[in-house]
Amino acid sequence: MADKFQVRFMPDNRSAIVEKGVTLAEAARQADVFVKNLCGGEGVCGQCRVKILSGSVEPDEQSMAFFSQEELESGYVLACQTEVLDNLEVLIPPETRMEDAKIMIAEVEEGREGLTTVPIVRKIYLELPQPTIEDNVSDIARVSRGLRKKLGWHSYEISLSCLRRLSENLRDADFKITASVAKDKNRYKILRIDKGDTSHQTYGLAVDVGTTTVVAQLVEMGSGKVLGVAGSPNQQASFGEDVISRTIYACKEGGLNPVHEAVIKNINELISQLTSEKNLSPEDIMAIVAAGNTTMSHLLLGLLPCSIRLEPYVPTADVYPQIFAREIGININPEGILETLPSVSSYVGGDIVAGVLACGISESPQVQGLIDIGTNGEIAIGNLDWLVCCSASAGPAFEGGGTRCGMRATRGAIEKVEISGDQVSYQTIGNAKPRGICGSGLIDCIYELVKNQIILPDGKFNKDCKDPRLTVADDIPQYTIAYPEETETGEPIVITQSDIDNLMKSKGAIFAAIKSLVDYIGLSFDSIETFYVAGGFGSYLDIEKSIAIGLLPDIPKERIKFIGNSSLTGARYCLLSEAALEKSVVISRSMTNIELSAYQPFMDEFVAALFLPHTDRRLFPSVDY
């Protein structure tokens, strides 16, 4: 047993027996313990800080740069760079945990009108006439005839495995059977034949496969009733917290499968949780519709995402085949299907298509817009006649990355900030002691800093400002939001000049993308009737402050609507409506994608937007500082 060691992780007190030489990050994965990780295990983000409590490890040069002498002496190492060579007890400190993530399960509130309510899998009960010598058509012809009476004149296809059981099923059940039928493009498939009438039970699952979180909704397909919703952090995060680092991991030799399987595990756990809550079995689920960005959709299906990342940004597929969920290891009914909502391009995915569908933009006579802000900002604008979209890389600032004290919107994150003189008041997620500051907190911060003239409209700290919270460390000015005695870690929470520079670039990229798209179609912001803001981040934004720093366009507040998880809503619409699913393909195919990386007007707009609120003040008439 000298080549296997036990690694115990605190405070969860979970352990794994691992091979000698695997990394602590891998050991944590095996112990089902979450360790933060932005870079995908490259040892460059310094997020996977852990502390060795007992047992010995070899010091690693790369780790040293991330820790003070004191920290090194007390046993801090990077989990991704440290090999297991001994039995170990390891502490995962608060800043490295991923806990109590705020998972966006709220959605578009208004129900969509005008969608036919024909779910993508239907269970049809048939009482077929017994064969006679005058009517001795084949079994499958008899079933098809019965289905045609109920569903219309279609050609019904059947898999060999289903056909093999048909003869016995029909006769055992005295020709009273329930056929589960799914439409796939222009044809109908018979998925299963059950004995007797099981048509009252048809369940489906809508899944939003987000980079950060995976959210699933259990739906009764006949009534459209949502029976439950649950979410969990995307377990792919252990291979890299953002899309790019996960892509890099997946494109290494042997890297695709673990990343693919991680999200399958997520979904299977959510299925297990949701069905057991309702005393159902996973077998009761006959259909899943999944929506995600293009990389998430590729990883879900086990498609290589490698060419997505590199110019000219080519995905393997935009429209994905309908598959049996079992083909990718998802544990529902063995004949149950999975539809993945179509993408538009490498950086405008099925989540945006779902959002456009959920908001009804593609059926609106008025021009409407949708924006989903994350590491990328995806923007779609259009109406029932046309649709355009683009995606801009916003950097990780809004998700808590690239910022000294940044963190995701999880427990302990400062999400709201107000500054009055030298007094700072803030609000944290879960009302916990602050551990860092998340995207919405950063936006508040910038707004409050510029309003109080602590930073100037060019985003630089005001050298004339005498605020005691404004200090200089290592030649870089910084502003203290929370003093050490206020925080969980005992370290101060600060915002530095370089944090602000990053945030300026992020907000500039988003605004420049919106502006470029509006200009491209020859409209003004005024002509956009409604601007939907989607996604987890959006829901916690302060609209006025977001406009005031020049992130969102300066249009009347009531025309900006937070719509929560529109990706989930769109997925559910497609689950409950064949027509919606078909519409999603039409949307993805008809949406014109502007590739901003090759679009000069975007570069110009980006430079012009690196100011608070903007170099062109006429664009922000309502901003009063």
Place this chain on the structure above:
Amino acid sequence: MADKFQVRFMPDNRSAIVEKGVTLAEAARQADVFVKNLCGGEGVCGQCRVKILSGSVEPDEQSMAFFSQEELESGYVLACQTEVLDNLEVLIPPETRMEDAKIMIAEVEEGREGLTTVPIVRKIYLELPQPTIEDNVSDIARVSRGLRKKLGWHSYEISLSCLRRLSENLRDADFKITASVAKDKNRYKILRIDKGDTSHQTYGLAVDVGTTTVVAQLVEMGSGKVLGVAGSPNQQASFGEDVISRTIYACKEGGLNPVHEAVIKNINELISQLTSEKNLSPEDIMAIVAAGNTTMSHLLLGLLPCSIRLEPYVPTADVYPQIFAREIGININPEGILETLPSVSSYVGGDIVAGVLACGISESPQVQGLIDIGTNGEIAIGNLDWLVCCSASAGPAFEGGGTRCGMRATRGAIEKVEISGDQVSYQTIGNAKPRGICGSGLIDCIYELVKNQIILPDGKFNKDCKDPRLTVADDIPQYTIAYPEETETGEPIVITQSDIDNLMKSKGAIFAAIKSLVDYIGLSFDSIETFYVAGGFGSYLDIEKSIAIGLLPDIPKERIKFIGNSSLTGARYCLLSEAALEKSVVISRSMTNIELSAYQPFMDEFVAALFLPHTDRRLFPSVDY
């Protein structure tokens, strides 16, 4: 090792180690030795006679009835009723062997005109443009675009497994790839993407899955050239020689799989043989088209054939799904497909549909007929406007069953007979010493007997005949064709009154079926331009004698054409032509099936046909005895 024994079969000198208590029939199967078997192991046909050379067996009551005292003493037993309880050496005597079967590999000679030559799987070489930032559609969209340029505007579907390799395949091959494309109903499937240009190599297999023999043709799909043809006895015969006994076996608990797998083994062996002859690999084959009667098609696909056999004669399927050949264990390219030609009804199968297609009946302005004579006689009549068909049970007489000295058309079978006075001259298959008499020999026999007034037109032996070959044994008159000293077994070859009675019923059923069908459509025999006679049995028939005994209708000889294995020809047409495959479905759906078992005119015709040539002599004006 006391519960396993070795059983060695002579003269092949092949052995198997088997569990104690299995039957000799099963041991023979395991040793890959063929033992005749008509009843499917029920111990009622007495065909599986074998002789124990060494080792002891327990005598079986059921066996005793089939052997003389002398035979029992010399060690004869029934293989299906005798358990292995010792190490054994077993002789399979000549009459129990199935060897040198004449396998019908000849086919329709004239090539069909007007069939488009678009094989059902095509390999299309594409040199795709490299993606650029202006043209960064998804990989699958790029492939589809390339295919549309060559094959027209279709929607191309792709399996998940093929999609998963697409990105790497395209980039490794610098976007120069070969797509294998198959049509399935109204859509196109991309089966494989190969790197570079492999479009010159596309091979396919046409298979006639006959009850007695399985014949396969290896075809180069581009040119349509037949590279090789091979056949072997259907290995299902060890579970019952005819369709009914195999069905009974397959419908026992656990019986389906062995019968299904036996024919798969046949096909895999033929594939292995045909490809190695041409220095190809089974992987080079991308498509198979199989034609067989309805039961054979069901057993090929692993569908339960149970309801086919019993009134109201309902098959599981008439049109079969396109499947991957690997789904049923056929060893060709893993992405290669298998199409099974559609049936019309339980007793008019894909072999007849293939025949109608091969003969061009469904495109002929004149009315034509097709007849396939075996245990069942299947008849189809029609032209380009209409098609009717029926099937009559002829009994096993034409296949050598139900007749004292009957045997299949294999080595040693008397296939031609002439009687002149008390002299009989005959011809055997392979010019071997006679072992028995096959179907065509029996027809000759009856004709010669009635012509020489040894039997009378009512089919009974002429009591006034003084021919020394006409004797009485056990009160039953019999006529000796070959004396013991002439035969391989040392037993005489005779034809008994009961053999003749059976043969009268067989020929009567076939003629009654033809007559009923012609009457049903309100035509006379004269209006049938050509009568095609298909199948192995047909090819060795003497037309004039067949007419003279009232088996075939009395039409001018030149209008009756033997067309050999039209099932194989039709299958090959469908392999080489999407249009032909689609036509086969149209034929199967448009052909009106008359269920003779419920059709009173057939009963009347049957009774009227139990005479030589017929009770209504006006139907046979050319017959001169």
